[in-house]
Amino acid sequence: MVQRKNVAVxxxxxxxxxEAICTYALNADCAYAVALIxxxxxxxxxxxxxxxxxxxxxxxxxxxxxxxxxxxxxxEYGIELLALAGFMKLLPTxxxxxxxxxxxxxHPALLPSFGGKGMYGIHVHKAVIAAKALKTGAxxxxxxxxxxEGRIIAQDYVDVPTNCTAQELQILVxxxxxxxxxxxxxxxxxxx
Ligand code: GRF
Numbered sequence: 001m002v003q004r005k006n007v008a009v010x011x012x013x014x015x016x017x018x019e020a021i022c023t024y025a026l027n028a029d030c031a032y033a034v035a036l037i038x039x040x041x042x043x044x045x046x047x048x049x050x051x052x053x054x055x056x057x058x059x060x061x062x063x064x065x066x067x068x069x070x071x072x073x074x075x076e077y078g079i080e081l082l083a084l085a086g087f088m089k090l091l092p093t094x095x096x097x098x099x100x101x102x103x104x105x106x107h108p109a110l111l112p113s114f115g116g117k118g119m120y121g122i123h124v125h126k127a128v129i130a131a132k133a134l135k136t137g138a139x140x141x142x143x144x145x146x147x148x149e150g151r152i153i154a155q156d157y158v159d160v161p162t163n164c165t166a167q168e169l170q171i172l173v174x175x176x177x178x179x180x181x182x183x184x185x186x187x188x189x190x191x192x
Pocket of ligand 1: 011012013014015016017018045084085086087106107108121177
């Protein structure tokens, strides 16, 4: 029996990566349990995932200190790794330090290309198409105090189909994200 480590997922998007991370935890050899889902806005995505998997959901209060709220939740739920999935802000450094650097993010492109401030969501895929890139993909990386700059932990790619739209590319890349992010979290926890 694997000794599972507590993971929290934080974000404000559709919640598809949170869903993939929770579903992967159903595997017997998964190295983590999702102990908490944190939403940075009262959007529906994270609510649906948390309800479907019976995982506690906490919503951050934008009027209060974000770092303090996240820090308290990490302690309350005994979190050993924080997975960013559609977290749109820079994570306060104190959280990275508190978790001993065990904070991961997924980016919808092959970093270091198409990363940095303003490179999020559909903008990334539009930029990939505008650059006529032949390949794109997803990158799991360590989180630092800069956008998309931490050490790359895992990457996988897809070919960019001829004449595809940014929306079509986003779907292809999300499939890559859902495949590599949960596996990478589990493998990372086994090795750290
Ligand atoms: C994903 O595309 C991820 O790469 C980026 O934010 C998006 C979140 O999507 N960091 P979802 O909420 O997981 O569907």
